[in-house]
Amino acid sequence: MANRSREEANDYILKMAKEHDVKFIRLWFTDIQGILKSFAITVEELEGAMTEGMGFDGSSIQGFARIDESDMVALPDPDTFQLLPWRPREHNAVARMFCDVLRPGGEPFEGDPRFVLKRNLKRAADLGYTFYVGPELEFFYFQDSESTVLLDQGGYFDLTPRDAAIEMRKDTVLDLEDMGIGVEYSHHEVAPSQHEIDMRYTDALTMADNVMTYRLVVKEVAFRHGVYATFMPKPVFGINGSGMHVHQSLFNGDRNAFFDKADEYHLSKIARSYIAGLLAHAPEITAVTNQWVNSYKRLVPGYEAPVYLSWARRNRSDLIRVPEYRPGREKATRLEYRSPDPACNPYLAFSVMLAAGLEGIEKGLEPPPPVEENVYEMSVEERQKRGIGTLPASLLEAILLAEKSELVRKALGDHVFEAFIQNKKIEWGNYRAQVTEYELKKYLPIL
Secondary structure, three states, X not given: OOOOOHHHHHHHHHHHHHHOOEEEEEEEEEOOOOOEEEEEEXXXXXXXXXXXXXXXXXXXXXXXXXXXXXXXXXXXOHHHOEEOOOOOOOOOEEEEEEEEEEOOOOOEOOOOHHHHHHHHHHHHHHOOOEEEEEEEEEEEEEOOOOOOOEXXXXXXXXXXXXXXXXXXXXXXXXXXXXXXOOEEEEEEOOOOOEEEEEEOOEEHHHHHHHHHHHHHHHHHHHXXXXXXXXXXXXXXXXOOOOOEEEEEEEEXXXXXXXXXXXXXXXXXXXXXXXXXXXXXXXXXXXXXXXXXXXXXXHOOOOOOOOOEEEEEOOOOOEEEEOOOOOOOOHHHOOEEEOOOOOOOOHHHHHHHHHHHHHHHHHOOOOOOOOOXXXXXXXXXXXXXXXXXXXXXXXXXXXXXXXXXXXXXXXXXXXXXXXXXXXXXXXXXXXXXXXXXXXXXXXXXOOO
């Protein structure tokens, strides 16, 4: 649809809506925290909405606007029209469209995460690149939203008998494919009741929209089966948390800019500089890729989540892994950034990762030597000697690093940057004041 004019795209959507007997269209957009927002319009309003946009009150959206600039306009993106598969089809189907948020005058609103990503993608495009991503989102199924009662005791790739989750995964994959989202794999993850469904890689804007859709579909299907799905990074102490490893590559037209036949890892100079940029800026972008207090319960040594700033080919304790090259698969050359979790705002997370990688390319940075040994087993002295740093250990540490980062401010833009930092400081303050079950168990009997 990209080659059509906006007018042709709008006409096509109106025709589709009529053909499928759509009565309501849900207009979706995302707040700064990465929470999906929505309001519905009827099909009679669709034509006007696609040309003029629909006004809404932005002051009620977290981090969106100050009270004195509360009027916002949601302009639906015709490329994102999809029927909602969990709505009844017999009569009056329901569709959804993602929106760009504009000011009343029609200019993009700088507080819209989708706009933030578009701006970063334009920077890549100006350098001749298209940014492709393939995130792997893990999640847990629990009996309800009030507890962490597991549904099974399965492990990695286990086929568990009479597993309710197998049906849910199957329904989720079918719903995603109904909504035009390609799925590569679905399997049981390492921890009990933990699962993963991997979407086929695509351009970063489409993928950020897909991540928002995926999280809703997973929850909808779980709800239909009478259970609860969560993307909370570390819901259960003592077992692995949920990550969102992000596979990423840059393309020049049809050519993978990360591939070089002559290199021992088949990585081009551009890919190596991109890795170097990500490693150099990883600590300061972590507040965005791991944005919740709970995110840092996952980023601890001893589980699958990376903590140390290193890269390698086979090693899964590294922050960046380069999947092994298979002959004839030049287009699949990519790197996997392993610290993000599935509760982040994908528009902002993809933005800061891309910004860090592009910075590496523009400055011609060289990555340190790869680390094939297990970094967790090294002594502190050995890690220091090899210059292997660490990711921030708490949300507070991450906020303080992000707040000082020129790269994060530039990637997010002043409006989102300031609102995001302020939001996170409030979250940390609220958390810090809590008295936890751990403290009561540990200190009450002895103090």
